[in-house]
Amino acid sequence: MAAYVLRRLMLALVTVLAATLLTYVLLRLVPGEPARAILTRIFVQDQAATVSSADVARIAERYGLDAPILLQYGRWLSGALTGDLGVSIRTGRPVLTELCWRLSATLPLAALATLSALALTFASVALKRRARSGRVAAVIDTFAIGTIALPSFYLGVVLVILFALKLDWLPVSGFSSWAHLVLPVTVLALGQFGFNVILLDDALNEAYAAPHIATARAKGLDEHAVFARHALPNALVPFIPYLALQFAFLIGGVVVVERLFTIPGLGAYLMDALDSHDGPAFLGAIAVIALAVALANLIADLVVARLDPRIRLGRGRA
Amino acid sequence: MLRPSFRPFAIVFLAAMAASAALAQERPLRVAEIWEIPTLDPTQDGTLMKEKAMVTETLVAGKPDVTLAPGLASSWTRESETIWAFKLRSGVKFHDGSPLTAEAVVASLSAALQRGGTVRSYTKIAALRARDAGTVEITTSDSFPALPAALVYASAAIVSPASPKLADGTIERPIGTGPFKVTSWQPAAHSFSVERFDGYWGEKAAIPAVTFRGIPDPTTRSLELQKGSIDFTAEVPYGDLDMLAAKGFAVSRNVTARNYVLNFGRLTDTPFSDRRVRKALSLAIDREEIAQYVLFGMGRPGIAPFPDTMAFADASIVVPKSDLAAARKLLAEAGYAPGQGGAMAKDGEPLSFTLYTYPQRPGLVPIASAIQSQLRKLGVAVDIKVTTFAAIAKEMKPGDARLAALASAVYPDPDFYLRQTYHSKGATNSWGYANAQVDAALETAITSRDEAERKRAYDLVQRIVAEEEPCLTIAHYGVNVVMKPSITNYAFNPIAHDYMLDPRMAIEP
Numbered sequence: 020m021a022a023y024v025l026r027r028l029m030l031a032l033v034t035v036l037a038a039t040l041l042t043y044v045l046l047r048l049v050p051g052e053p054a055r056a057i058l059t060r061i062f063v064q065d066q067a068a069t070v071s072s073a074d075v076a077r078i079a080e081r082y083g084l085d086a087p088i089l090l091q092y093g094r095w096l097s098g099a100l101t102g103d104l105g106v107s108i109r110t111g112r113p114v115l116t117e118l119c120w121r122l123s124a125t126l127p128l129a130a131l132a133t134l135s136a137l138a139l140t141f142a143s144v145a146l147k148r149r150a151r152s153g154r155v156a157a158v159i160d161t162f163a164i165g166t167i168a169l170p171s172f173y174l175g176v177v178l179v180i181l182f183a184l185k186l187d188w189l190p191v192s193g194f195s196s197w198a199h200l201v202l203p204v205t206v207l208a209l210g211q212f213g214f215n216v217i218l219l220d221d222a223l224n225e226a227y228a229a230p231h232i233a234t235a236r237a238k239g240l241d242e243h244a245v246f247a248r249h250a251l252p253n254a255l256v257p258f259i260p261y262l263a264l265q266f267a268f269l270i271g272g273v274v275v276v277e278r279l280f281t282i283p284g285l286g287a288y289l290m291d292a293l294d295s296h297d298g299p300a301f302l303g304a305i306a307v308i309a310l311a312v313a314l315a316n317l318i319a320d321l322v323v324a325r326l327d328p329r330i331r332l333g334r335g336r337a
Numbered sequence: 338m339l340r341p342s343f344r345p346f347a348i349v350f351l352a353a354m355a356a357s358a359a360l361a362q363e364r365p366l367r368v369a370e371i372w373e374i375p376t377l378d379p380t381q382d383g384t385l386m387k388e389k390a391m392v393t394e395t396l397v398a399g400k401p402d403v404t405l406a407p408g409l410a411s412s413w414t415r416e417s418e419t420i421w422a423f424k425l426r427s428g429v430k431f432h433d434g435s436p437l438t439a440e441a442v443v444a445s446l447s448a449a450l451q452r453g454g455t456v457r458s459y460t461k462i463a464a465l466r467a468r469d470a471g472t473v474e475i476t477t478s479d480s481f482p483a484l485p486a487a488l489v490y491a492s493a494a495i496v497s498p499a500s501p502k503l504a505d506g507t508i509e510r511p512i513g514t515g516p517f518k519v520t521s522w523q524p525a526a527h528s529f530s531v532e533r534f535d536g537y538w539g540e541k542a543a544i545p546a547v548t549f550r551g552i553p554d555p556t557t558r559s560l561e562l563q564k565g566s567i568d569f570t571a572e573v574p575y576g577d578l579d580m581l582a583a584k585g586f587a588v589s590r591n592v593t594a595r596n597y598v599l600n601f602g603r604l605t606d607t608p609f610s611d612r613r614v615r616k617a618l619s620l621a622i623d624r625e626e627i628a629q630y631v632l633f634g635m636g637r638p639g640i641a642p643f644p645d646t647m648a649f650a651d652a653s654i655v656v657p658k659s660d661l662a663a664a665r666k667l668l669a670e671a672g673y674a675p676g677q678g679g680a681m682a683k684d685g686e687p688l689s690f691t692l693y694t695y696p697q698r699p700g701l702v703p704i705a706s707a708i709q710s711q712l713r714k715l716g717v718a719v720d721i722k723v724t725t726f727a728a729i730a731k732e733m734k735p736g737d738a739r740l741a742a743l744a745s746a747v748y749p750d751p752d753f754y755l756r757q758t759y760h761s762k763g764a765t766n767s768w769g770y771a772n773a774q775v776d777a778a779l780e781t782a783i784t785s786r787d788e789a790e791r792k793r794a795y796d797l798v799q800r801i802v803a804e805e806e807p808c809l810t811i812a813h814y815g816v817n818v819v820m821k822p823s824i825t826n827y828a829f830n831p832i833a834h835d836y837m838l839d840p841r842m843a844i845e846p
Binding site for chain 2: 064069111123179
């Protein structure tokens with residue numbers, strides 16, 4: 020078990036390195052010299068500004084942008100391996116400090132959104148199965164599809180108008196209290212909820228259709244026991260990896276919601292770093308996101324392995 | 338009757354109410370800044386510290402009509418072609434109480450030149466020296482009469498050498514000379530506060546403090562205004578302006594020193610090399626319609642390089658009314674005739690091009706679409722491509738065009754924009770416009786020490802380019818400012834890069 024976890028952690032590290040290298044090369048291949056981008060986006064703050072080639076050259080020299088891409092990456096990597104992620108060109112602050120700031124906003128947001136979505140998903144699926152009425156199921160399905168169809172920025176604005184302006188219960192934007200988290204968490208949770216319900220419902224249907232459920236019922240187990248011991252664990256096998264990926268997405272991919280609610284999260288940080296060619300900030304953000312994806316997958320795999328004896332740690336792997 | 342457990346809470350609440358009533362007149366102005374606030378370094382975000390937060394000042398100040406006024410320098414003299422002496426205003430103190438000295442100015446400007454950015458190329462400063470405690474000597478790399486104007490550039494603001502810095506030299510918290518001083522700064526939350534500086538050399542600010550929060554989303558700024566959690570902001574969605582005005586907010590639509598410009602790829606060996614073709618396209622574009630219906634009044638139709646709010650604009654230039662018939666006639670003179678489906682063509686070659694633009698300025702893509710539909714009526718097919726500004730330079734072919742929002746007065750002098758755009762060796766004149774008369778007038782103006790002669794020369798350049806149209810100025814950029822009606826004494830300053838606050842602003846109770 021320990022060896023498996025260790026192997027997977029090593030693999031996670033390789034994933035992170037590959038992700039940072041690949042994206043860094045891509046960043047540097049974006050049209051327009053990086054030094055010009057840094058100059059116009061960070062120092063002049065007008066991408067259409069006229070800048071002299073001498074200005075551009077000075078920036079290139081100062082940030083070592085003339086070196087071959089792989090050498091630039093190598094410099095970053097050798098620092099990163101000792102825990103030094105460099106200094107952001109945009110702010111002059113250590114990237115590690117800024118990533119910690121951003122994660123202190125992003126992690127609670129992602130965790131609360133995932134948990135709320137999960138609670139809502141289980142409640143809806145339970146209601147759907149308990150009710151056994153076509154109408155309840157139709158309402159839940161419509162709601163689920165509706166949340167999928169609704170773009171998050173639109174839903175966000177509607178919720179703000181309703182709860183912050185009309186009812187005056189909650190703040191519009193910012194990140195200085197728990198009340199500020201309510202609306203963005205709701206938007207993100209509803210964004211996950213629809214797919215969650217469909218996936219879990221399907222997985223449960225499939226699990227219930229398996230012959231061993233009939234066996235369990237035939238041997239006299241009550242429905243609770245059938246659900247808890249036989250149906251649910253099997254249904255969770257496809258559901259949990261999906262959940263892990265969704266959580267990882269929330270770490271770096273929710274820039275629209277972060278912008279609307281002015282939350283200083285990791286997604287907005289990545290976009291700004293990309294926009295201004297802030298290499299160190301960009302690499303740091305990519306490393307954190309890649310790490311989140313790798314760890315979320317690892318945890319999901321470990322949970323699934325506990326649930327499903329067939330894939331338990333290599334044994335029985337055909 | 339309150340239950341006992343609520344009593345302490347109620348007492349605290351009532352006390353807070355009483356305190357807030359007493360403070361009502363002294364409460365800070367809450368501003369939603371339109372960008373994120375990653376740094377307060379004036380060499381990086383000069384306009385934030387100078388124009389918005391009023392923390393820093395420059396040696397020379399710019400007046401609303403885009404003329405110059407004494408700033409931290411009370412006077413200046415040009416002693417030779419390249420040597421200037423700036424006499425410092427006496428009695429000026431930095432926010433830490435230390436006096437403004439020539440040494441401090443030299444240290445501040447030297448650091449700004451070192452930090453990168455464009456201070457060096459905009460000001461052409463080659464050397465700096467403190468001649469005595471109150472005089473700074475500046476040597477420029479070549480003859481540059483616009484130096485005082487270039488020193489208005491916000492990134493050339495003067496900060497105390499004692500300003501706290503980060504390891505890489507970034508100024509963490511500028512200690513300036515302005516009417517407000519930075520009192521708190523939360524970089525993680527993109528917000529900071531300034532307080533009135535009682536040791537200010539000029540008229541003291543009327544408001545005690547201002548808080549700034551970076552809210553980059555225009556919709557969010559509009560919602561925060563409606564909620565009442567901010568007092569002042571700029572650049573809300575154009576479509577929200579009428580609604581906000583109806584709700585009682587003070588809404589102003591202002592013109593700033595930025596132009597929406599259509600640049601042709603090349604003026605040689607393309608259809609655009611024919612002046613009549615450019616003129617026809619210009620006449621077919623309905624600038625009035627664009628300003629009114631595409632920009633919701635956020636911008637002013639324009640054909641000249643500068644809006645008439647600027648002192649150095651030639652106010653005699655009028656924007657011609659859109660005239661399709663005249664445009665068709667010009668195209669016919671240029672040898673174009675309607676071919677298949679009415680598409681204008683010459684020698685079997687249809688007149689069509691790709692119009693490149695970028696999404697960061699809200700007006701660009703809608704204007705491009707309007708131009709596309711207006712030129713379709715002329716029989717000219719326009720294909721729109723939206724990408725990044727940097728990518729346009731790589732992708733655009735000589736027969737294509739670009740729509741951009743270009744700063745027309747980075748600092749208050751006409752030379753910068755006219756030279757880069759219309760001089761045959763201009764930095765942005767990649768389309769190859771060359772007019773000996775324009776070049777000569779620009780040289781006359783830059784070397785002359787006679788203001789009237791300079792004005793005549795710049796007027797001539799503006800009239801020539803408005804006639805020849807090597808690039809099409811479509812409109813002058815508009816900025817909206819929205820605030821609570823309780824804010825008084827605010828006047829929009831057109832030299833602002835986004836918006837400018839005013840130390841005389843007050844909040845009525």
